[in-house]
Amino acid sequence: MSGNIRFVQGNEACVEGALYAGCNFFAGYPITPSTEIAEQLSSRLPKIGGKFIQMEDEIASMCAILGASLTGCKVMTATSGPGFSLKQEALGYAIMAEIPCVVVNVQRGGPSTGIPTHVHQGDVNQARWGTHGDHAIVVLTASNHQDVFNMTVEAFNIAETYRTPVVLLFDEVVGHMRERLVLPEPGAIPVVERLRTSVKQGVNYHPYLAREDGRLPMSDFGGVHRYNVTGLYHDMWGFPSDEPVIVNELLHHLMDKIENRANQLAHFKEFYTKDANCLLISYGSSARSAREVVEKYRRRGERFGLLELLTLWPFPANLVREKAAGAGTVLVVEMNMGQLCQPVRLAVDRPERVFLSNRVDGVFISPSDIEKTLRLIQGKGV
Amino acid sequence: MAVKDYIRERFFPHIWCAGCGHGTTLNSLIRAVDKLKIPKNDIVMVSGIGCSARIAGYLDFHTLHTLHGRALAFATGVKLSRPELHVIVPMGDGDALAIGGNHFIHAARRNINITAIVMNNRIYGMTGGQYSPLSGYGILASTAPYTSVDQSFDVVQLATAAGATFVARSTAFHAQQVSEILQEAILHKGFSVVEVMSPCPTYFGRRNKQGDAVDMLKVLQKTTTPIGSQAKEENPELVERGVFVRKELPEYCEAYDTVIARAKEKR
Numbered sequence: 001m002s003g004n005i006r007f008v009q010g011n012e013a014c015v016e017g018a019l020y021a022g023c024n025f026f027a028g029y030p031i032t033p034s035t036e037i038a039e040q041l042s043s044r045l046p047k048i049g050g051k052f053i054q055m056e057d058e059i060a061s062m063c064a065i066l067g068a069s070l071t072g073c074k075v076m077t078a079t080s081g082p083g084f085s086l087k088q089e090a091l092g093y094a095i096m097a098e099i100p101c102v103v104v105n106v107q108r109g110g111p112s113t114g115i116p117t118h119v120h121q122g123d124v125n126q127a128r129w130g131t132h133g134d135h136a137i138v139v140l141t142a143s144n145h146q147d148v149f150n151m152t153v154e155a156f157n158i159a160e161t162y163r164t165p166v167v168l169l170f171d172e173v174v175g176h177m178r179e180r181l182v183l184p185e186p187g188a189i190p191v192v193e194r195l196r197t198s199v200k201q202g203v204n205y206h207p208y209l210a211r212e213d214g215r216l217p218m219s220d221f222g223g224v225h226r227y228n229v230t231g232l233y234h235d236m237w238g239f240p241s242d243e244p245v246i247v248n249e250l251l252h253h254l255m256d257k258i259e260n261r262a263n264q265l266a267h268f269k270e271f272y273t274k275d276a277n278c279l280l281i282s283y284g285s286s287a288r289s290a291r292e293v294v295e296k297y298r299r300r301g302e303r304f305g306l307l308e309l310l311t312l313w314p315f316p317a318n319l320v321r322e323k324a325a326g327a328g329t330v331l332v333v334e335m336n337m338g339q340l341c342q343p344v345r346l347a348v349d350r351p352e353r354v355f356l357s358n359r360v361d362g363v364f365i366s367p368s369d370i371e372k373t374l375r376l377i378q379g380k381g382v
Numbered sequence: 383m384a385v386k387d388y389i390r391e392r393f394f395p396h397i398w399c400a401g402c403g404h405g406t407t408l409n410s411l412i413r414a415v416d417k418l419k420i421p422k423n424d425i426v427m428v429s430g431i432g433c434s435a436r437i438a439g440y441l442d443f444h445t446l447h448t449l450h451g452r453a454l455a456f457a458t459g460v461k462l463s464r465p466e467l468h469v470i471v472p473m474g475d476g477d478a479l480a481i482g483g484n485h486f487i488h489a490a491r492r493n494i495n496i497t498a499i500v501m502n503n504r505i506y507g508m509t510g511g512q513y514s515p516l517s518g519y520g521i522l523a524s525t526a527p528y529t530s531v532d533q534s535f536d537v538v539q540l541a542t543a544a545g546a547t548f549v550a551r552s553t554a555f556h557a558q559q560v561s562e563i564l565q566e567a568i569l570h571k572g573f574s575v576v577e578v579m580s581p582c583p584t585y586f587g588r589r590n591k592q593g594d595a596v597d598m599l600k601v602l603q604k605t606t607t608p609i610g611s612q613a614k615e616e617n618p619e620l621v622e623r624g625v626f627v628r629k630e631l632p633e634y635c636e637a638y639d640t641v642i643a644r645a646k647e648k649r
Contacts, residue, residue, distance in 0.1 A: 025459070025462075025463050027458075027459060043645070046638075046641050046642040046644075046645035046646070047645045047646060047648075049642055049646075051462050051463060051638065053458070053459075053462055053638075055455065055458070055488075056484050056485065056488035057484060059452060059455065060452070060455035060458070060484070060485055060488070063448065063449070063452045063455035063456045063458075063459065064455050064456065064458050064459035064462070065459055066448075066456060066459060067428070067446065067455075067456040067457060067458065067459025067460040067461075067463070068459035068460065068462065068463035069459075070446065070460065071459075071460055071463045071464040071467075072463075073463045075459075089449055090449060090452065093448065093449055221426050221444040221446070221460060221464070221467070222423065222424070222426065222444065222464050222466075222467045223423070224423060226422060226423065226442055226443060226444050226445070227444070227445075228438070228439055228445045228446075228447065229445070229446045229447065230439075230447040231447070231448065231449060232447070239390075239393070239439065240439065240447075
């Protein structure tokens with residue numbers, strides 16, 4: 001067991017999770033604070049016969065992993081804010097063409113070049129809405145390295161199950177901080193393998209025809225089934241179509257396969273939420289400070305609780321409504337101008353009782369920052 | 383096999399205008415593949431956006447119709463993950479060299495075994511005739527109503543400088559030569575670039591008074607000559623056709639196999 005304990009950066013925990021999940025193709029481009037992921041995979045992947053390539057830009061990295069995914073690889077790329085902006089068009093392509101892939105965004109401060117080596121959580125809405133057109137997407141996050149590992153494995157599992165891109169939205173603190181990681185034994189965490197078609201050669205295979213359970217079996221490029229993949233609206237063979245019925249059905253399929261599973265996809269952790277009259281909601285590294293505050297107030301006998309979200313999108317509205325139902329005060333803790341505060345307000349019964357505790361100056365939000373906000377809410381002054 | 387065994391017949395007639403050179407290039411490509419007897423399951427065709435990109439949908443290979451300019455980036459992922467497959471990337475001049483210019487030079491630099499076909503009609507056809515980086519100085523286009531003041535690239539020189547190990551040029555008029563060059567390009571181990579000068583009578587020809595489809599083909603016949611011909615010496619204005627570069631350098635996927643071997647030794 002002791003051999004499985006590592007002292008690592010969050011970015012390394014992500015690498016370990018990806019390899020555990022079976023990632024065998026990575027394309028990337030250097031950008032702070034995600035570069036360690038590319039560096040380590042350039043060393044680890046060839047050892048297992050996998051492929052690493054440093055592409056000419058962020059766009060190319062995103063496109064290359066999609067090409068590799070279609071040949072049957074489990075694929076990932078990693079970036080940060082500016083690079084995530086550049087990847088948006090191809091991310092939309094992956095949604096439209098239903099190509100499994102994992103995209104890591106280790107967030108730094110923005111907009112633009114922003115503040116590269118400091119922490120922010122400003123890409124929460126970009127991860128949801130960054131690419132053009134109506135769409136749905138899965139966005140996962142984590143506050144500690146064990147969860148970075150677990151959520152990375154989960155990201156691959158969701159990507160393969162639903163033929164969709166999954167965004168891992170980490171932040172600079174989680175990415176660069178070092179802490180303990182226990183590597184699970186193989187098999188300890190379930191790993192989803194790609195569902196491949198059982199349709200035999202010579203029989204018509206439909207790459208975009210869902211089975212009864214909603215899953216769409218794939219056929220690797222280079223295999224016995226030749227079909228078309230396009231970013232245009234397409235029929236069940238993958239050929240372009242502008243038939244209104246086909247366009248309508250495909251868009252609804254792309255939305256529904258994710259949004260209708262919001263409850264099932266909602267990963268979270270909760271601490272003292274049952275009787276909490278003040279509920280903190282947080283995610284990523286901010287949740288570490290939120291947890292500290294909750295523990296401190298609990299020791300004083302005050303009924304504080306924490307809901308830590310590991311799935312940000314599809315937004316777990318039912319979960320948030322349920323957990324906040326008994327709380328007189330809800331405090332969203334995040335390092336942006338209130339990006340997750342908005343959907344929380346929409347989800348709860350009393351939006352006027354939802355407050356924001358944030359920090360946007362590139363400095364990590366501390367427990368005392370959160371306590372200051374609490375004193376303001378409680379009318380105790382700063 | 384017959385030509386029709388390579389196409390997806392239900393999508394015909396194709397979308398290209400009468401007199402467009404892209405259909406001729408499609409024909410030359412099919413004849414090249416047929417001559418080489420490559421099984422259809424072993425070919426992945428990756429295209430971008432534009433008139434040229436539609437070629438992929440008409441062919442019965444594994445086909446990937448991607449984003450504007452990004453075909454070579456997707457193709458790099460396909461090829462590196464499955465080096466045994468033949469990857470052919472048809473592109474237009476805007477697709478390959480404006481929005482996709484970065485991917486073009488870097489794919490050439492890596493010498494990854496992909497066959498890039500640049501169907502150069504010197505115009506953005508699908509969007510209605512805007513000038514492209516291959517239009518050149520003095521050309522009329524819908525976005526150059528007073529003539530273009532942009533200089534153009536020479537595809538052959540650019541591909542050569544970027545490191546492509548097979549570089550050739552021909553025209554839609556010389557369909558037989560295109561087919562022969564494509565055979566060699568597909569067999570070549572490394573990044574190969576084949577420029578096919580292709581007439582666009584609808585937008586380029588009409589606006590620049592080059593006449594109808596037949597007239598434009600005659601222009602391609604008259605303004606080009608085989609590499610090193612007597613005609614070129616007499617008239618340096620002529621554009622040369624043929625294979626300009628044919629050299630050996632380590633191919634990217636094979637080179638990466640040596641990376642895998644070194645990584646495994648160091649385990």
